[in-house]
Amino acid sequence: QVQLQESGPGLVRPSQTLSLTCAVSGDSVSAYGTAWNWIRQSPSRGLEWLGRTYYRSMWYNDYALSVKSRITISPDTSKNQFSLQLNSVTPEDTAVYYCARWNSGYDFDAFDVWGQGTMVTVSS
Amino acid sequence: SSELTQDPAVSVALGQTVSITCQGESLRTFDASWYQQKPGQAPVLVRYGKNNRPSGIPDRFSGSSSGNTASLTITGAQAEDEADYYCNSRLRGGDPVVFGGGTKLTVL
Numbered sequence: 001q002v003q004l005q006e007s008g009p010g011l012v013r014p015s016q017t018l019s020l021t022c023a024v025s026g027d028s029v030s031a032y033g034t035a036w037n038w039i040r041q042s043p044s045r046g047l048e049w050l051g052r053t054y055y056r057s058m059w060y061n062d063y064a065l066s067v068k069s070r071i072t073i074s075p076d077t078s079k080n081q082f083s084l085q086l087n088s089v090t091p092e093d094t095a096v097y098y099c100a101r102w103n104s105g106y107d108f109d110a111f112d113v114w115g116q117g118t119m120v121t122v123s124s
Numbered sequence: 125s126s127e128l129t130q131d132p133a134v135s136v137a138l139g140q141t142v143s144i145t146c147q148g149e150s151l152r153t154f155d156a157s158w159y160q161q162k163p164g165q166a167p168v169l170v171r172y173g174k175n176n177r178p179s180g181i182p183d184r185f186s187g188s189s190s191g192n193t194a195s196l197t198i199t200g201a202q203a204e205d206e207a208d209y210y211c212n213s214r215l216r217g218g219d220p221v222v223f224g225g226g227t228k229l230t231v232l
Contacts, residue, residue, distance in 0.1 A: 037221075047167070047210055047223040064219050098166055102221070107173035109214055110157035114166040 002026035004115035018086040022099030030055045035102040038084045040095040089122045128224035135230040136201045144196045146211030154214040156194035161208045206231040
């Protein structure tokens with residue numbers, strides 16, 4: 001059974017960096033056909049995809065245009081986890097942050113496993 | 125604004141059938157996937173691909189698609205189906221994936 005678990009600070013000061021980690025169990029972050037994603041949710045923005053990292057003979061990243069200048073997602077194969085860094089945060093970045101596995105295959109393209117989510121508040 | 129459009133709210137009488145729709149040009153190319161989210165919980169995948177259901181999801185949840193519209197149908201809605209439902213698909217160009225704005229389903 002694949003499980004994802006987010007961890008990180010629940011409070012971040014404006015202009016600082018938001019850092020979260022997603023620990024993966026039951027699968028490998030290097031597995032073909034998967035991508036490891038960060039998604040956030042706020043009342044004003046709904047579910048918002050932020051970015052992903054995936055391995056296809058080498059590591060790739062894709063980022064949402066809305067945060068592309070501020071975001072980094074990195075895999076850590078030694079710990080089987082991946083991380084999110086979001087720079088220069090503002091109160092608009094206050095949200096519940098989820099990590100999720102995108103599974104891709106024949107007739108299958110979906111986020112099939114989600115972490116429980118972690119609330120991050122940006123406030124001074 | 126989302127590139128996938130959903131009605132904000134839908135209601136259904138207990139035991140009746142309801143369809144939740146999702147519209148967007150990406151759906152002409154890519155299949156929609158559907159997620160159920162209850163308050164305080166993470167989204168759960170309920171339908172994916174042409175018409176597939178993850179293990180553990182009741183068979184009253186079905187999916188279909190035509191043109192630029194995908195639908196999630198609940199046949200014989202139960203009280204526990206009251207939740208927010210989100211559609212999602214891949215995109216060609218721009219961000220690689222997108223979510224709809226969500227539909228709040230009320231079971232009366």
